Amino acid sequence: MRTRTLGRTDVEVTELSYGAAGIGNLYRPVTDEEAAAAIDTAWDAGIRTFDTAPHYGLGLSERRLGEALRDRPRDTYTVSTKVGRLLVPADGAGDGAGDGDDLANGFAVPATLRRVWDFSADGVRRSLEASLDRLGLERVDIVLLHDPDDHAEQALDEAYPALERLRGEGVVGAIGVGMNQSALPARFLRETDIDVVLLAGRYTLLEQEGLTELLPEAAARGRSVLIGGVLNSGLLTDPAPGATYDYAPAPEPVLDRARRLKAVTERHGVPLRAAALHFPLGHPAVASVLTGARSTDEVRDTVEQLRAPVPAALWDELRAEGLLAPDVPVPTPRTTPPETPLDTPVEGSPSPKEPS
Secondary structure, eight states: OOEEEOTTSSOEEESEEEETTGGGTBSSOOOHHHHHHHHHHHHHTTOOEEEOOTTTTTTHHHHHHHHHHTTSOGGGOEEEEEESEEEEEOTTOOSSSGGGBSGGGTBOSBOSEEEEEOOSHHHHHHHHHHHHHHHTOSOOSEEEEEOOGGGHHHIIIIIHHHHHHHHHTTSOSEEEEEESOSHHHHHHHHHSOOOEEEEESSSSSSOOGGGTTHHHHHHHHTOEEEEEOTTTTTTTTOOOTTOEETTEEOOHHHHHHHHHHHHHHHHTTOOHHHHHHHGGGGSTTEEEEEEEOSSHHHHHHHHHHHHSOOOHHHHHHHHHTTSSOTTOOOOOOOOOOOOOOTTSOOTTSOOOOOOO
16 A cells, blocks of 8 residues: 655655544444454555544554554554543433433533543643554654644644644654644644644535645645545545535535435446545545544455546536536556455464454
C-alpha cells in the first residue's frame, strides 16, 4: 500500500488508515476477538496507520488497538490518538441501561468513566500519559486536538503550545487537530505550526466544503490532511430512503444528490463507495483516507474498493452533470500492482495473533 509523509515531518502514513472508533463499540458491541481479527486483517492488507482516541468507547478502542499491535515491530506502524477529553471516574455509574451506559455518546460500553473537556497544557499531558498507558506504548506518532469547536481559544493558547513542546522533545512525531468542520482547522493552519489536520465529512464526493479554505491553506503551507467520513455517515454506501447523513436522516435534496452520484458511478461499473473512497486522494494535500471498520468483512470490502479501478471518464461525467465543479481535483487512474490475497500476511510482517 502506498505511503505518504505528513508535512515536513518524518511520520509516514499509508494512503488507507484504520479508524478504530468501531472497535470502541461504536453504536453496538464488538467482542475482543472480533476487534483483534479486524486489525489483523487490516495489517495483512498493508494498512500501517491506526487512529484512535480516548473518546472512543471510554478508552476501550485504545486498549484493544494496543493489544492487537503489541507484538508488531514498533517502527513498522503509525498510531494517532487525540487529546482534549480527560476520562475521570463516573460516581455511581453502573452497567445497566439509562445513565449506566454510554449510548448517549454513541458507544455501547458501561459508563464507569465520564469525559471532561480539558485543553489546558496540563490536561494535554495527562491525557497523553493515560492514552500511552491504555495503548501499552512508550510513544505515539501523531497527537490531534479533538473537537475543540467550543474551546478554540484555550486550544490555541494552551493545548497547542503543549503539543509543540512535546513534538520538540521528540515525544510525538506530528501534531494537529481533528474536527468535522473546516473553518477552525484552517485557522490553526494559519496561526500555528501544526503538521496535519484530520477533517471528517467535509471533503467527500458529496460535498467539498474543505476545498474553500482548508485544503488550499494546507497545500500552500506544505501541511497534510487526513480525510475521514468519506461515506458521509453511510449515505455514500447506499443512498436509499432512511439513509443517514451527519448522523441524522438525510434531507431529500442531499439524498437526491447522492442518488445522482450513484447513477453516474454505476454507469461506469464502479460502486459508489469505491468512487467515494478514491475521490479525496486526488487532492495533493491529502495524505490518507481514514475509514472505520469493526469486522474483517468491513476491512476486506474497504481494501477491495481502494483496489477497484476508477476510470477518468467517471470524473468527467460527474463534472458534466454538475456534480463536481470543474476545478475540483480528482485522482488519476492508477496502475494496480498484483494483488495480495487479504488472508495472506504481508512479507516480513508477524503472523496474526490467535485470539486470547
